[in-house]
Amino acid sequence: MRKILCSIVILAFPFFILILSHLAYSQANLPADEIIRRSQAAFYYPGTDMKAKVLMKLVTKDGKERIRDLTMLRKNLDKEGGEQRYFIYFYKPPDVKDMTFMVWKYPGKDDDRWLFIPAINLVKRIAANDKRSSFVGSDFSYEDVSGRGAEEDNHSILKEEAFNGKDTYVIKSVPKDEGSVDYSYKVSWIDKESFIPLKEEYYDKRGELYKVFTADEVKEIQDFPTATKRTMKNVQSSHRTEVTFEEVGYNNGIGDEIFSERYLRNPPQKWIR
Amino acid sequence: MDTLIKAVGLLFLFLSSSVLALDVSLHGVDISLGGFLQGNYTPRIVDGNDFILAEERFQLKLEASYSGVSIFTKTDVFYDAVGNEVGFDIREAYLDYFSKLWDVRVGRQIITWGVGDLIFINDFFPKDFAAFFEGRPLEYLKKGVDAFKFDLYLNIISMEFILIPFFERDTLPSPPRFIIFDPFSQIKDREIEEPETNLENTQLALRLYRNILGFDASLYIYKGFFLIPAVEPDNLASPTKLILFFPRLAVYGASLQGSVFSGVLSLEGAYYDSLDDRNGDDPAVTNSQTKFLVGFQRELWRDFTAEFQYSGEYMYEYGEYLQTLPPGFPKQDRFRQLMTLRLTQFLRYQTLRLSFFAFFSPSGKDYMLIPEVRYNITDHLWAALGANIFGGKETTFFGQLDKNDNVYIVLRYEF
Numbered sequence: 001m002r003k004i005l006c007s008i009v010i011l012a013f014p015f016f017i018l019i020l021s022h023l024a025y026s027q028a029n030l031p032a033d034e035i036i037r038r039s040q041a042a043f044y045y046p047g048t049d050m051k052a053k054v055l056m057k058l059v060t061k062d063g064k065e066r067i068r069d070l071t072m073l074r075k076n077l078d079k080e081g082g083e084q085r086y087f088i089y090f091y092k093p094p095d096v097k098d099m100t101f102m103v104w105k106y107p108g109k110d111d112d113r114w115l116f117i118p119a120i121n122l123v124k125r126i127a128a129n130d131k132r133s134s135f136v137g138s139d140f141s142y143e144d145v146s147g148r149g150a151e152e153d154n155h156s157i158l159k160e161e162a163f164n165g166k167d168t169y170v171i172k173s174v175p176k177d178e179g180s181v182d183y184s185y186k187v188s189w190i191d192k193e194s195f196i197p198l199k200e201e202y203y204d205k206r207g208e209l210y211k212v213f214t215a216d217e218v219k220e221i222q223d224f225p226t227a228t229k230r231t232m233k234n235v236q237s238s239h240r241t242e243v244t245f246e247e248v249g250y251n252n253g254i255g256d257e258i259f260s261e262r263y264l265r266n267p268p269q270k271w272i273r
Numbered sequence: 274m275d276t277l278i279k280a281v282g283l284l285f286l287f288l289s290s291s292v293l294a295l296d297v298s299l300h301g302v303d304i305s306l307g308g309f310l311q312g313n314y315t316p317r318i319v320d321g322n323d324f325i326l327a328e329e330r331f332q333l334k335l336e337a338s339y340s341g342v343s344i345f346t347k348t349d350v351f352y353d354a355v356g357n358e359v360g361f362d363i364r365e366a367y368l369d370y371f372s373k374l375w376d377v378r379v380g381r382q383i384i385t386w387g388v389g390d391l392i393f394i395n396d397f398f399p400k401d402f403a404a405f406f407e408g409r410p411l412e413y414l415k416k417g418v419d420a421f422k423f424d425l426y427l428n429i430i431s432m433e434f435i436l437i438p439f440f441e442r443d444t445l446p447s448p449p450r451f452i453i454f455d456p457f458s459q460i461k462d463r464e465i466e467e468p469e470t471n472l473e474n475t476q477l478a479l480r481l482y483r484n485i486l487g488f489d490a491s492l493y494i495y496k497g498f499f500l501i502p503a504v505e506p507d508n509l510a511s512p513t514k515l516i517l518f519f520p521r522l523a524v525y526g527a528s529l530q531g532s533v534f535s536g537v538l539s540l541e542g543a544y545y546d547s548l549d550d551r552n553g554d555d556p557a558v559t560n561s562q563t564k565f566l567v568g569f570q571r572e573l574w575r576d577f578t579a580e581f582q583y584s585g586e587y588m589y590e591y592g593e594y595l596q597t598l599p600p601g602f603p604k605q606d607r608f609r610q611l612m613t614l615r616l617t618q619f620l621r622y623q624t625l626r627l628s629f630f631a632f633f634s635p636s637g638k639d640y641m642l643i644p645e646v647r648y649n650i651t652d653h654l655w656a657a658l659g660a661n662i663f664g665g666k667e668t669t670f671f672g673q674l675d676k677n678d679n680v681y682i683v684l685r686y687e688f
Contacts, residue, residue, distance in 0.1 A: 060622075066624075066652050091296070092652065093652035093653065093687070094294065094307055094309075094653060094687040094688055095655060095687045097307060110532045110535055111532075112487065112531070112532055119383075120414075120415045121382070121383045121385050122385040124388075125530050125532075125537045125539075126537065126570075127532075127535070127570045127578060128572050129535065129572045132574070132575040132576075133575060133576060134576060134623060136623070137619070137622040137624065139622075182575065257426075260426075261431070261482070261489075262426055262431065266376065269303070269338060273298075
């Protein structure tokens with residue numbers, strides 16, 4: 001009887017170890033995924049909708065500036081992590097004035113995008129890879145503007161440290177599909193309290209630092225922590241893009257119908273002014 | 274002296290233009306003012322070194338809106354050195370009224386329909402092909418029409434209905450700017466007979482559209498005229514005069530566009546019902562046709578996009594066409610095919626754009642190539658350098674323009 005019990009214990013032991021190690025592994029892994037998920041929710045999904053005036057300053061190495069002045073509307077169709085719609089109206093520069101741009105963003109699927117060109121009164125669909133394409137010629141990619149699925153990377157906690165007086169998680173995110181993006185991995189400093197990424201470092205395929213994102217000013221707007229000033233700097237070319245979010249408002253009650261061909265052609269004055 | 278006055282005038286406009294740019298709100302009326310000053314020069318690069326185009330142009334755009342009403346005007350003033358004229362062109366001028374479920378637009382407006390890139394199947398609105406071939410910016414390919422437009426937005430479907438009382442034809446490349454193949458070159462006397470403005474001749478266009486399974490789907494119906502003239506001699510045996518007229522046309526079409534394989538797929542088709550030549554036995558009038566296109570566009574690497582299109586035109590009653598075609602006339606194919614390729618690469622934070630566009634017809638063996646470099650020098654100033662290269666037999670669509678290969682330069686200050 002004791003022999004039997006003994007052999008059961010001996011036989012079960014490896015399974016025990018396996019189960020324990022699996023638990024330990026997933027516990028170490030789960031928080032990183034969860035932190036990123038919460039960070040994405042805090043940064044890209046606050047409120048049911050958002051309206052903001054966005055001023056982008058594109059600055060070259062030798063200090064030459066270009067301006068992109070636009071109004072951005074966003075609406076969440078589902079909960080955080082779900083489908084979203086974006087509407088962008090351009091004020092400046094003059095060669096894109098009155099252009100509008102619309103994105104229907106789907107998790108785990110290619111976005112639908114439309115551009116309206118007022119000079120010929122044409123709405124056209126555009127094919128653009130959001131993982132790489134530059135957003136209006138800035139240092140930000142489309143993905144930096146509208147978010148990246150948390151499940152597209154493997155996340156791990158590198159450490160926890162204070163950054164600019166805030167307690168942060170430092171998370172390394174390695175894309176599962178290496179070929180889909182221009183960087184090899186990303187390190188993010190995520191505020192433990194607000195879950196806003198305060199800094200992100202992008203490393204190129206050779207493992208060298210090439211892009212750095214910083215949230216330069218975070219304000220509470222309608223109880224949502226909002227990065228109202230952001231910078232993306234390409235440290236290899238010394239080109240940078242400074243972004244200011246003004247007149248930010250959440251839960252405005254922007255209707256679904258705004259994100260349609262009708263309003264692409266005739267921008268909704270009520271929302272874009 | 275004249276030139277000097279013009280130069281001073283343009284300089285004045287240039288200096289005042291940055292002051293003119295405006296975005297204000299006065300007593301609830303939002304007013305916006307903008308425009309550009311542009312130089313556009315196009316030397317011919319074969320058969321002599323004359324200019325097809327050499328002009329300076331000033332455009333002023335004014336928009337004013339108050340609650341649900343808005344007015345928009347876009348007016349050009351230009352000096353054309355080739356034609357030696359100062360001209361004035363109201364590109365657009367319309368009034369909008371926006372309601373909850375419907376909108377109305379009345380006045381001169383530019384309308385663009387269909388999903389093709391420079392292939393127009395369900396775009397029944399006038400175009401200026403001369404402008405396109407002489408190296409003007411793309412927006413000049415489209416002409417405004419004096420029309421009434423009514424839009425209705427319902428949950429199940431949206432509708433765009435257009436009524437055009439005044440006939441406006443396409444502008445085709447013609448001498449003296451263009452050297453062009455003309456089967457009737459010995460007949461100098463030509464008469465253009467445009468449809469009269471009356472109720473019966475009012476052109477109607479309808480588009481019904483909605484999203485179906487992630488695709489933008491549209492249906493089109495048109496009743497009006499061919500916008501390219503049919504040509505008929507007064508007397509076949511010994512012609513003394515040519516009559517250019519615009520036969521009646523009805524079109525029934527559809528298009529679909531959506532995301533497929535990380536790119537954009539475009540499908541479009543239409544049946545062209547040639548109302549004045551259903552039997553196909555009038556050699557002057559184009560027979561009924563079926564037209565279609567398939568296009569696919571995809572970003573292949575960062576800021577590089579490629580688009581390929583294949584399109585076809587199938588002529589009905591081809592036997593009748595061949596039988597009635599006067600001897601010695603260039604014969605059209607029963608099935609005309611056209612392919613296009615567009616490559617676009619953005620560089621230097623999208624301030625530099627390299628692009629290449631090619632038309633190639635496998636049936637006619639004719640082609641047109643448009644390489645272009647465009648650089649945004651500042652947020653206000655851009656320059657483009659490009660070329661229009663034509664080739665093929667002189668009786669083909671692009672081949673007839675073979676002697677007009679050109680290089681174009683555009684310099685535009687926008688405010």
